[in-house]
Amino acid sequence: MNRIRATIVGGSGYTGGEVARLLLFHPEVELAQVVSSSRAGQYLHSAHPNLRGLSTLRFSHPDDLMPCDVLFLCLPHGATMGEIARYRQLAPRVIDLSADFRLRDPQLYQRWYGNAHQAPDLLREAVYGLPELHREELREATLVSGTGCMATTAILGLAPLYRAGLVDANVPLVLEAKVGSSAAGAKPGNSSHHPERSGAVRSFQPTGHRHSAELIQELGLLSGHGNTGLPQIVAFSATSIELVRGILVTAHVFTKERIDERQLWRVYREAYQREPFIRIVKERTGVYRYPEPKILAGSNYCDVGFELDVEQQRIVVMAALDNLMKGAAGNAVQALNCMFGWDEMLGLTFPGLHPV
Amino acid sequence: MNRIRATIVGGSGYTGGEVARLLLFHPEVELAQVVSSSRAGQYLHSAHPNLRGLSTLRFSHPDDLMPCDVLFLCLPHGATMGEIARYRQLAPRVIDLSADFRLRDPQLYQRWYGNAHQAPDLLREAVYGLPELHREELREATLVSGTGCMATTAILGLAPLYRAGLVDANVPLVLEAKVGSSAAGAKPGNSSHHPERSGAVRSFQPTGHRHSAELIQELGLLSGHGNTGLPQIVAFSATSIELVRGILVTAHVFTKERIDERQLWRVYREAYQREPFIRIVKERTGVYRYPEPKILAGSNYCDVGFELDVEQQRIVVMAALDNLMKGAAGNAVQALNCMFGWDEMLGLTFPGLHPV
Amino acid sequence: MNRIRATIVGGSGYTGGEVARLLLFHPEVELAQVVSSSRAGQYLHSAHPNLRGLSTLRFSHPDDLMPCDVLFLCLPHGATMGEIARYRQLAPRVIDLSADFRLRDPQLYQRWYGNAHQAPDLLREAVYGLPELHREELREATLVSGTGCMATTAILGLAPLYRAGLVDANVPLVLEAKVGSSAAGAKPGNSSHHPERSGAVRSFQPTGHRHSAELIQELGLLSGHGNTGLPQIVAFSATSIELVRGILVTAHVFTKERIDERQLWRVYREAYQREPFIRIVKERTGVYRYPEPKILAGSNYCDVGFELDVEQQRIVVMAALDNLMKGAAGNAVQALNCMFGWDEMLGLTFPGLHPV
Amino acid sequence: MNRIRATIVGGSGYTGGEVARLLLFHPEVELAQVVSSSRAGQYLHSAHPNLRGLSTLRFSHPDDLMPCDVLFLCLPHGATMGEIARYRQLAPRVIDLSADFRLRDPQLYQRWYGNAHQAPDLLREAVYGLPELHREELREATLVSGTGCMATTAILGLAPLYRAGLVDANVPLVLEAKVGSSAAGAKPGNSSHHPERSGAVRSFQPTGHRHSAELIQELGLLSGHGNTGLPQIVAFSATSIELVRGILVTAHVFTKERIDERQLWRVYREAYQREPFIRIVKERTGVYRYPEPKILAGSNYCDVGFELDVEQQRIVVMAALDNLMKGAAGNAVQALNCMFGWDEMLGLTFPGLHPV
Structure with a gap:
């Protein structure tokens, strides 16, 4: 069976690194591209030393971004909403881990983030990606928001x-x-x-x-x-x-x-x-x-x-x-599992260490 | 001018060690005895390695406790109240850093500590040793309670x-x-x-x-x-x-x-x-x-x-x-300074470190 | 296909806990028993809180130790050598993570550990369980020693x-x-x-x-x-x-x-x-x-x-x-994989975290 | 008796902050100026939060540097040697905590620091400021080098x-x-x-x-x-x-x-x-x-x-x-005490904490 192709944009940060690590071990996913403007051409382990020896992937330049099955956006707050149309053209499913699509109400957004939302119409469409609260909506979602840790x-x-x-x-x-x-x-x-x-x-x-x-x-x-x-x-x-x-x-x-x-x-x-x-x-x-x-x-x-x-x-x-796992990357992968109808635990079985 | 003689009972714990350190450098105080049942005969620095080379004092056995001008009690909660009369005979001023004399109301004590107070009459007499709140009472006090950190x-x-x-x-x-x-x-x-x-x-x-x-x-x-x-x-x-x-x-x-x-x-x-x-x-x-x-x-x-x-x-x-300083030993020394009418900062001028 | 049955003796310590965690996720192994004298009857997660919800196993009493396919001994140094014959009767393969069988020369043992070895004849037979150095010997080994971290x-x-x-x-x-x-x-x-x-x-x-x-x-x-x-x-x-x-x-x-x-x-x-x-x-x-x-x-x-x-x-x-992984439990599981002719990475693919 | 006037150049770094803290409590020294190009005009505690409330001094601009009795230079390596003549005109005694004057041999300097020394004649004159080794030379020294931690x-x-x-x-x-x-x-x-x-x-x-x-x-x-x-x-x-x-x-x-x-x-x-x-x-x-x-x-x-x-x-x-104390600022103050014939412990009696 074919694995889906997933791409990470903003892959040199901490959240992007965690999504990359999880997808490298996910049985249903092939990590297609990891995009970073600052590290284009370098190996993944230049930013994520724990991935040394696990992948021969190098960071891609944003200009080389290719279509895929699912796109994880791990960019700073405010950087996604203006570009979201372009990203959605590249992939039928987008998971945005920034804060840009967490709030349904554009006015609430403006009040807390200090400026007007650039894609207010999409706020209703985006699903707040917490499976425990929105599992059903995730099954049909094409734009999913990550959640604040x-x-x-x-x-x-x-x-x-x-x-x-x-x-x-x-x-x-x-x-x-x-x-x-x-x-x-x-x-x-x-x-x-x-x-x-x-x-x-x-x-x-x-x-x-x-x-x-x-x-x-x-x-x-x-x-x-x-x-x-x-x-x-x-x-x-x-x-x-x-x-x-x-x-x-x-x-x-x-x-x-x-x-x-x-x-x-x-x-x-x-x-x-x-x-x-x-x-x-x-x-x-x-x-x-x-x-x-x-x-x-x-x-x-x-x-x-x-x-x-x-x-x-x-x-x-x-x-x-763990703010980078259930608070960000892990939760996003759990949401991915929901979106594709897979077992929610796929790729997420590591139980944590003790002592630590 | 003669320095007053101070003794610490329960001197091998953390609070006792801090009181000892402060008194060793206090210009008006001579550290007369540091009492510890478990370490009697050993040098102070066996329990408090930062005091190495600063004092030739050894821990005294409780049986060898001698009269002094002020007694600091650094014993576990509940250990002081039954013995307080004996301690007050040894010194005209007693500062008890346990919780035994913090509350004025014996019923409040019983409610929170689970058993009856053994010296309920003294609860009204004891002063809650926070100079910022009880400075005036401290000047006349003969029994002062340390405060919870x-x-x-x-x-x-x-x-x-x-x-x-x-x-x-x-x-x-x-x-x-x-x-x-x-x-x-x-x-x-x-x-x-x-x-x-x-x-x-x-x-x-x-x-x-x-x-x-x-x-x-x-x-x-x-x-x-x-x-x-x-x-x-x-x-x-x-x-x-x-x-x-x-x-x-x-x-x-x-x-x-x-x-x-x-x-x-x-x-x-x-x-x-x-x-x-x-x-x-x-x-x-x-x-x-x-x-x-x-x-x-x-x-x-x-x-x-x-x-x-x-x-x-x-x-x-x-x-x-710092729970051991303003939250315990340092505050007790500040209270001591109040009790004797000295400048409240005596022996307490170390400002803390940065970076740390 | 049947999975082999593995038992851990001394399962409430840190090494025992790590072996348990690894075996719970090992595709070829069933964790049969985890033995602890001090915690017999309690759930695994009472000692290893990271295993909460992952297993319904309870610690077994040493008297209830049953035969199995492989026995991991995670006892203190010196506790294994006197009992090794009994353990080998219970399992055809024994991996002892203590220091008892690391040295081949009984005199070297006596020199560094201060007392005579209680099973000197077995020292030659035991394999020092470092796959990178003794991979071939591990394939036939029935008594394998863990290695010092x-x-x-x-x-x-x-x-x-x-x-x-x-x-x-x-x-x-x-x-x-x-x-x-x-x-x-x-x-x-x-x-x-x-x-x-x-x-x-x-x-x-x-x-x-x-x-x-x-x-x-x-x-x-x-x-x-x-x-x-x-x-x-x-x-x-x-x-x-x-x-x-x-x-x-x-x-x-x-x-x-x-x-x-x-x-x-x-x-x-x-x-x-x-x-x-x-x-x-x-x-x-x-x-x-x-x-x-x-x-x-x-x-x-x-x-x-x-x-x-x-x-x-x-x-x-x-x-x-990681002293508990490649320095102890992980290395022991890698040795196990060698002993059974499995892929050495089975159950050991977690790559570590960053940042951490 | 008049206290000597001391000035710190490069006062916003960690070493400069420690020298400032020590001099504020030194009985023979008045802290005259603390110079920082990046923080000129700000209070000391903007860079050294532990000094809050202890001094009303503000950082001076390098252009406002005034003559004094002793000058502490806490600048980056390489920044002092080219300016040393100017500094020595401002103060009869200079203590340079950078690496510029630690080595007596200009060739040794060149070998380890990679470029030619800009004041090679002064290398013989400068005293390596470790009192335990060069106490006698410090008494007459006018240019003293701090020591590598x-x-x-x-x-x-x-x-x-x-x-x-x-x-x-x-x-x-x-x-x-x-x-x-x-x-x-x-x-x-x-x-x-x-x-x-x-x-x-x-x-x-x-x-x-x-x-x-x-x-x-x-x-x-x-x-x-x-x-x-x-x-x-x-x-x-x-x-x-x-x-x-x-x-x-x-x-x-x-x-x-x-x-x-x-x-x-x-x-x-x-x-x-x-x-x-x-x-x-x-x-x-x-x-x-x-x-x-x-x-x-x-x-x-x-x-x-x-x-x-x-x-x-x-x-x-x-x-x-402590690299900032005996490894830098504290040792420099000890050297100062040697240079002025004071008790070497002046201003340096804090014994360290336990527990910590």
Whole structure:
């Protein structure tokens, strides 16, 4: 049987490198081209040293981009939307990992990203590529958006509570994301210089983080508010910590009514028992009682846990994932598997390491 | 002029080691004895390798404890309260760095620590040893309690807002603490084993952390509720991260009324402009725009910053310190300086390193 | 076709956990039992949190050990040799990952390990399980020894030079190993306590490290000295650094005659061009010019590089691997593949991550 | 009594920042100016966040440089030698922390740095600013050179052996330096980007490192070869590891004759018992048995240890320091103290932290 041909545009960055690694081992996919303007002509391992010896591919120049079956766009935010028509002519299916097609509402886009969207008509057509929420739409999709890494973590942690209608929307939803350095990309700068970044606990966006927009959209959909968004204050803060890969989101939710732990377990189990990449982590003893991002590096899992303060009617939700995998490249490959009707785990079975 | 004689009990742990280091360089203090049951007879540097060559002192056995001018108790929680009478006979001033005398209300103690207090009458007499809040009481105090490292960070970050009456108590106060490994003490265990602890982002206490009790007490006092405590839900979570020394607390506060940034600056400046160990850190540019614990290692500073979401009436407060310094030993020495009427900065001038 | 049944004894440690992870994904193997005295009855993921959701196996008690096709022994050094007869009755093929069967000469064993070997007759029979050196013997072997992680790194780095007869044995061979914390095992202690071990650069064995014995044996064999060992001073030092997984060995070799870089390239290329798990890493530019252990975490590669000081007739050899993979479990699975005549890469294709 | 006025040129880098921090607390010095072309007009803490609140100084523009009593030059290698005459007109004493005046022999300079020296006549006049070796010359010096951080570590570790004539010069001297990221300076680049540099064990200079030249010069002087240099092969390799501050050098020395441990202790004790900043670290038990750079961060100590392989006549010497302190700024301040006849410990008493 023929394998489909996949091409990566923006292949020298971290997300592009991960998509390349995954596709090189994917049984149904042939990695046709990896495009990079800055590295055209060089071997893949010049940018991705872990791929040394695994492929004889060299980066292609953007001018040499050829038609293919699926196109992964791993370009910076804002670079895709103006060129999307051209890309869609090259491939019947496009997965854009930038933020350009995550929001359905052009006004929401403008509010959070500061300028007008260049292809507003496509926003409704694009599918927010989170299989756990939009699996059915992905089967028919021709334009799929990748998802924000912190937004994905938060949404997967909270979705069962919002879908079940448990949350008291009168109390603000407070979320704290702890994030590794790879989430800021491959480009060096003052704040990523090792002597400065090492050991940091750095509040890089205490208010106004753009991933809030995805949360408002998706949690709004889940709680039945359609495209009008979540009618609740979302207080999202992000802190960079000493870590390369990984995100832990801690979310504080207050419930409308008293709930006990058994009910809460049921809500999460029903939501996630059939999901191949979501595990509920909640133990009474041991070192790994709650989700822990470090053991997820390289895996496509999102681990979700929770703790209940019965008296306060507060649920603390913890969700963890690898920002380059379930938070970007791995999730995009899972979406690809959905789009082609394959087993969602194809090419995504690496479970993560311990110790690490 | 004669220097006062100070003794440390429980001197082989991390807090005891820091008190020893500080007192060895304190111009008004002679370090008389450092007591440790497990290391009696050994040199100080057997437990505290940074003190090699600085002192010929050896650890004393508890049985050899002698009278002195001030006694620092650096024992585990629960070990002090039953013996406090004996310690007070040995020294006219006692500074207890455990949690035993932090709470004024014996019932609050029982609720959070799970058993009855053994010296309930002393709880009212003991002074919560945070100079920024209890400077006057410290001048006359004979029994001073050390303060919880995370509680100290949170209280110092939030005190100006509560004192100014700005906070809307109808919305829960959500606090997230990010903490280094030294806060868990010097005793090895499964969760502190390096291959497990390294790179961790570990929710060790999502709900019910004991430091909440100190917050409720001290923020209650500041907001005029006396000893009845803060009439607001306090949702405090703590996460261990890859770091040895340091705490960053991120707190989410909602205000009763709209406030602008200028007003907020004024509240913090008025509160802290004369404090020797509190700096307001809030920059528009640069890498270190907000409080960052790593550059505070070894210093006695608590850095405090904030960001305002005007629309949401939300203030994100960030506060950072070195848990063994301003969060324990350094703060205790500052309290000592208050007790003796000395310049509060004596022995505490090390500013921290950069890069680090 | 039937898969073979494999059992792991000593399955709760780090090496046992890695063997379990690899076998769970190995297409020719069924993981029959994982034995642990301390965790009998618990799920695998109680010790190996990365295996959560991947297996319903529970640890078996040693008394319940059943016959199987191949037995992996992951016990502490010294625990295997006294019981080896019993284990061999249970399985026709045994792979012992401890140090008990690494040395062929009982006297060499006694010298380096301090006590008499309990099964000296088997030392000749056991095969040193490094496929790159003993591939042919592995095909017939029934008792295979795992290899020391640092010894493996050094031997693979140096083998081409010794086999080619280039090394001046009159000059001592100086080797420095930089090692991560997982090499010391899963048991907590003072030196592995995170606040002590974090950021360490700790000379844990400047002289007399036992892995020297393997070096002397294997480099002696390669250079034609049979079992009499290498007639050269071996100066091996090991330093623990901040890292969980990974080893970098830097070796300083002086050559009998002047050699140029082209010749040196040829020696290494000829030695390793057909090896599936050895890559020569030597670039003129870029960040990853030489072997770097961090991008090998989870992979079975040993990366080898070199630099030549023509004037000094000195070659600096650098070799890197993941101590739990090519330095232990991965190498053992590669040996298994040899023993059964399978493709050596079966179950070992994960290439490592970047960034990480 | 008046304090001397000191100025720093090149004050926005890491070394300049450390000199500034030390001088701000030095009892005999007033920090007159800190010059930076890139940051002129900004506060010191814009580059050195640990100095926030400690000084109202702003960086001066190079054009505004004024006469002073001592000038610290913290410029990149090669930037000083062409301008040295101008600097010496501004201050009667100049301490240059670049590599420009470390070598006495212009030809040695040319060989290792690749171009002709621009002020060759001054090379003889400049004093290599290591107090332990050149204390007497420092008292009269008007031009003092800072010392290479790795060279300093190695020289201080080996000096006693070379001075005592114990070393067999027929065997190459092999040295391995393990180095933190701050040694590469404050300028960001691909190799210092956190996701790449974090967890690295990176052979950045396996052969031909320039610090070899200082070793050859200083060990040559110590072993009585005057300025002709050390007649021994020096094989120096450097590896970057996960660490911000700190260096550990491991050196392998072979002795002319058999030596026992008692003799070796005597050699080191006699060499260093009166040195305020050198400690011999060699313990039989405990975690910190040998020199460990992490507990030296911020201190001016160089810790030296050794281990003897009697049979091999090999001594493994380990030496550790903080590259920005005893390896640069701290050592320069110690040299300043020598130049002015002050207590060498003035301004340098911070002992380092534990845990850290």
